[in-house]
Amino acid sequence: MSLPQPVPPSWKDLGKSANDLLGKDYPFHGATLEVKTQTPSNVAFKVTGNRDSKTDAISGDIEAKWVDRKHGLTFTEAWTTSNVLRTTVEVENQIAKGVKLDLNTTLAPEKGTKTALFNAVFKQSGLHTRAALDVFRGPTFTADAVVGRDGFLFGAEAAYNVTEGNITRYATAVGYNAPEYAVTLQALNNLNTYTASYYHRVSRDTEAGAKALYDTKATHGGVVLEVGTKTYLDDSAFVKAKINNSGVLALGYSQQLRAGVRASFGLALDTQKLNDASPHGPAHKVGVNFVFDS
Incomplete structure (x- = not known):
């Protein structure tokens, strides 16, 4: 008798281990401050501010999240310095086990856009499938599914424009997940990007990873590694x-200063332009990120 299969990752999480390794904890685009607090009534507040080192623009948002674990309900409200209101309502495991429903809305009062x-989402042993309806764009219906068996993963995604009556996007992927390593191959953007x-x-104590991208419609040609x-x-x-085949070297260092306080520092160097006079010029970038979590 075969053992029960674990729930595979969702379509958006395929290759997540490699993507997080290569994409997170490199805060070299500016200075970021994040403050998180939690109330006894299950309301979590998060305030984020960011200063872009290239444009010197300062942006931020304040977010409040309320969780009712007994009824599987989560309500999130955010307000940004661009005067955009974001609202998310989530309900999980109430209609049926493994089913999650959520509604995400944004409203920009000054621009009149929404x-x-x-x-x-439905997930169970060996299956993780999602469906999304973009009400105001199209409307567009998107569906994806990932099936898993003994570590092997197979996934596909498609987007359908309800008004025009045609498929606007499709993609597929295969992968293999083991306790200590993972491999993922994806064909995206109507099978034009691999x-x-x-x-x-x-x-x-040590992790390693790599990612290669080939765009059949890119003018420069070749593979980005x-x-x-x-x-x-x-x-x-x-x-x-990390380093890519364009010669850009990125370094990151993260230190927990005390319980609930973490500082991260990032540096990006274009090794082909090491003689640039300014360390903050187009060839090099530095940044810092502070997180306070109570």
Whole structure:
């Protein structure tokens, strides 16, 4: 008798281990401050501010999230410095086990623009499927599914324009997930863009990964390749490094200063332009991120 299959990752999480390794914890685009607090009544507040090092523009938002675990309900409201209101309502495991429904809306009063995206998720042993309806754009109906068996993953996605009556986007993917490594191959953008990613937990303290991208419609041609690694110095600190085939080297360092306080620093160097006079010029970037979580 075969063992029950685990729930596979969703379509958007295929290759997540490699994407997080190569994309997160490199705050070299500016300075970011994030403050999180939690009330006894299950209301979580998060305030985020960001200063872009290239444009010197300052942006931010304040978010409040209320969770009713007994009834599987989550309500999130956010307000940005661009005067955009974001609202999310989520209901999970109430209609049926493994079913999650959520509605995401945005409203920009000054511009008079609005969006509404309705999502439905169903997951069970060996299956993870999602459906989304973009009410004001199209409307467009998007569906994806990932099936898993003994570590092997197969997924597909398609978007259908209800008004025009045609498929506007489709993609497919295959992968393999093991406890210590993962491989993912994806054909995206109507099978015009191909990506391959690899993640390996080399040891308890070291991770490594790589990602390659080939766009059949890109004018420059060739494959974009990026490789990176992450090493834990101790339980509270780690360093990251990555480099791509354009010669851009990125370094990241994250340190937990105390319980609930973490500082991260990022540096990006264009190794082909190391002689640039200004460290903040187009060839090099530095940044910092502070997170306070109570």
